[in-house]
Amino acid sequence: MPDAVVITCSTRAASGVYPDTSGQLLASALREWGFAVAEPVVVADGAPVGEALRAALASGVDLVLTTGGTGLNPTxxxxxETAPLLDRLVPGIPEALRAPGVAKGIPGAMLSRGVAGVADRTLVINLPGSSGGVKDALAVLAPVIAHALDQIRGGDHPR
Structure with a gap:
């Protein structure tokens, strides 16, 4: 069974201003997909995100999904925090994650600056913080996550 970590990057959620809904959505979906995943790690924006990412990567999980902190707000x-930890970028993933929102007429979707890539043998993907953006992202990722993880482990391309 693959394992995953979900990190919610939100100062307001971390301080209890509102509940973490996007991280919960991700954790629930990952469990449905067969991943072992604990409750989301909720951290404030900025340096705490990098700390949580480094801890997740040190644990050797297969997949790390972050939600939040990808917009244009100064915080x-x-x-x-993610990019310096990646060995290889996978630019097609964030491009595909932005596309559904833009197609639905949500122009703010194109402002998401999330990145995706591989750190050692872990796939790391930044998702938007909104529940709608997370739902769209899950629909995009569902058919490709298993294949991506297999490729990272050295699997062959399907014929």
Missing amino acids: DRTPE
């Missing part, structure tokens, strides 16, 4: 620093 939205998830991509900046």
Whole structure:
């Protein structure tokens, strides 16, 4: 069974201003997909995101999904905390994650700055913080996650 970590990057959720709904959506979906995943780690924006990412990567999990901190707000620093930890970028993933929102006429979807890539043998993907953006992202990721993880482990391309 593959394992995953979900990190919610939100100062307001971390301080209890509102509940973490997007992280819960991700954890629930991952469990349905057969992943072993604990409750989401909820951290404030900025340096705490990098700390949580480094801890997740050190644990050797297969997949890390972050939610939040990908916008243009000055405190939205998830991509900046993520990118230095990646060995290889996978730019097609964030491109595909933005597309459904834009297609639905949500122009703000194109402002998401999330990145995706591989750190050692872990796939790391930044998702938006909104529940709608997470639902769209899950629909995009569902058919490709298993294949991506297999590729990271050295699996062959399907014929």
